[in-house]
Amino acid sequence: MKIRNAARRAIVRWAGAITLVSLFIVGCGGDPAFKEVEGDEIVRDDLEGSGTGPGGNADATAEVSVECLTLGVVCVDGEVVGSGGYGIANGSDVFHQNQNSDKKLDLLLVVDNSGSMSDEQDKLANLEPLLDFVKSADWSVAVTTTDASESNLRLLLEKGDGSQSFETQKNLFEAAIDGLGTNGSGHEQGIPMAIKGFGMKKPGTNDSWVRPDSMAAVLIVSDEDNCSTGGSCPKQPQDLVDYFTNDLNRNVGDTAKVYALVQRNSSECNTAYNVGNRYVDAVNMTGGISQPICAASYEQVLSAISADIGTTLEINFTLSQIPIEDSIVIKVDGVAYQGGYNLSGKTVVLNTAPPAGSEVKVYYEYKLQS
Numbered sequence: 001m002k003i004r005n006a007a008r009r010a011i012v013r014w015a016g017a018i019t020l021v022s023l024f025i026v027g028c029g030g031d032p033a034f035k036e037v038e039g040d041e042i043v044r045d046d047l048e049g050s051g052t053g054p055g056g057n058a059d060a061t062a063e064v065s066v067e068c069l070t071l072g073v074v075c076v077d078g079e080v081v082g083s084g085g086y087g088i089a090n091g092s093d094v095f096h097q098n099q100n101s102d103k104k105l106d107l108l109l110v111v112d113n114s115g116s117m118s119d120e121q122d123k124l125a126n127l128e129p130l131l132d133f134v135k136s137a138d139w140s141v142a143v144t145t146t147d148a149s150e151s152n153l154r155l156l157l158e159k160g161d162g163s164q165s166f167e168t169q170k171n172l173f174e175a176a177i178d179g180l181g182t183n184g185s186g187h188e189q190g191i192p193m194a195i196k197g198f199g200m201k202k203p204g205t206n207d208s209w210v211r212p213d214s215m216a217a218v219l220i221v222s223d224e225d226n227c228s229t230g231g232s233c234p235k236q237p238q239d240l241v242d243y244f245t246n247d248l249n250r251n252v253g254d255t256a257k258v259y260a261l262v263q264r265n266s267s268e269c270n271t272a273y274n275v276g277n278r279y280v281d282a283v284n285m286t287g288g289i290s291q292p293i294c295a296a297s298y299e300q301v302l303s304a305i306s307a308d309i310g311t312t313l314e315i316n317f318t319l320s321q322i323p324i325e326d327s328i329v330i331k332v333d334g335v336a337y338q339g340g341y342n343l344s345g346k347t348v349v350l351n352t353a354p355p356a357g358s359e360v361k362v363y364y365e366y367k368l369q370s
Contacts, residue, residue, distance in 0.1 A: 087368040093319045095360040097353070098136075103313045104214035105139040108197045111177065112222035113145040113184030116273060120293060124221060124261075125177035127157075127170045129302040133310030142209055143176050144197040146222055147184035148234075153200050154180065156209055187228055190220040190279060192235040194258070195243045213318045213346055214255075216248055217309055221261040223271065223293055226278035237282035244286070251344035253287035255316060259305045260290040261298070269294035314353040319346045323364035331361045 111117075111124065131139065143155040155176035157169045164172070198216065202209045210216060218240075227233030241252055250256035260283050262276025263269040271294045283290045289308050291301035322345060330337035332354045339352040354360050 088324070088365050089368050090363070091319070091321050091323070091366050092361060092363045093317070095317050095362075097314070097358045097360060098356045103137045103316060104211055104318075105134055105137045105309060105313060106210045106214040106216050107139065107141050107309070108194065108216075108218045109141070109143045110190050110193050110197055110218060110220045110222075111143065111145055111180055112188050112190070112224070113147055113180040113182060114186045114188055114224075115182045116223055117180075118182050119271075120221065120223060120261075121177050121180055121182075123295075123298040124302075125174040126299065126302070127173040129299045130219075130306055132303045132306040134306055134313060137310075137313055140209060140211070140214075141173070142197065142200070143173075143180075144193055144200065145180055145184050146188035146190045146193050146220075148187075148189045148192060148196075149185065150193065150196070151200075153197070153203060153209065156203055188222050188224050189227055189233065189235075190222050191226045191237060191240050191282060192233065194218045194220060194240055195235055198243070198248065210248065212249070215309070215313060215316060216244065216250055216256045217259065217288070218257075219259040219261065219305060220276075220279050220282075221293065222276060222279065223263065223269075224274040225262075225276045229274055230276075230278040233278075237278055237285055240282055241285055249345055251342055251347075251349060252285070254312070254342050254349040255344045255347055256286060257288040257309070257312065258282040258286045259288045259308070261293045261301065262290060263293055264290055268292055311353065315350040317348045317350070317360060317362060319348065319362060319364065321364075321366035322346050323348075323362075323366050327363075327365035329363040331363075333358050 107130075109124075111121065113121075127141070130141070137159075139159045141155075141157045142153050144150050144153055155172065157164075157173060161169070198210055198218070200209065201207060226236065237258075240258065244250045244252050244256035248256065258279075260276060260279040262279045263272035263274070264276065264280055266275055269292060276290075276293075280290050282288075289305060291304060295301050323343070325343050328341070328343070328348065330341065330348070330350070337350065337354070337360075339350055341351060342349045348362055
């Protein structure tokens, strides 16, 4: 039901010289909400200081423009919406490319801990190359194994944890990988354990370790295939893709990717037991990259994975509000961006990365709940 009674509508006519207007907007049967108009924009008290999007700074706070107010503030085509409806407001967020301290990455390692993996674990136990290209991001790194009996994370590291220096975190990572051991099941379930691992809780809490607006990535490390041979298995690559989409609400290839350290073909390694065909399928389905598990050192292969994640983060920009997709306008250094994009929740994923040092501004409309 549209409410047409003028007493229920708050309309502000722009008069140029107005620099500060305070008003109450009566929602759809709800409590009044205080508003302030400063210059040419209105700032809602419940949005002020709402935070920044990934890569953004303090100026990435949502703004509600006075143009929306001229149509009635809480407006859909100029009309207040009643009885459980919503209004439309204008927002914008500003980002500075390569200042990525707020871009969020949740990276899960699923590591084979069967009897043949001692050397591979030793080479993996180095956190630094894995973070080479994402050090400035807001990262979390979790570790589990391919053993289906695991029910808790072996390790969770979070950037900015005030109780741990990065040196301490590197040591904890090394100890955790070395401590995985080689007594795990020989029926390695990398894909089922990736799904299970993303669903595990932060140690000591009932909270998910995966944040709703992060890039979710998994690195599977195994010298065999999913369920050893790639055959009968509780979960296969499509199940992981569906989990990303339906359970984590991610856009596969944009905000969710699979990486793998495996034997990629029968002639690549003489130390692996089976070609990781199903893992390579999962990588290809999500736009990740695979690297050879038989590499003499993992420093370069882990750095290559880090570089791909870093490139993906450079095209992800998470907004302060969930935008109405067809309202989005993107400008890079004041010029309209023509490269195309995808939308994943609050995250706008550009098809091409803006130049380093550029200013990216995203204008959009979003729904105001009554």
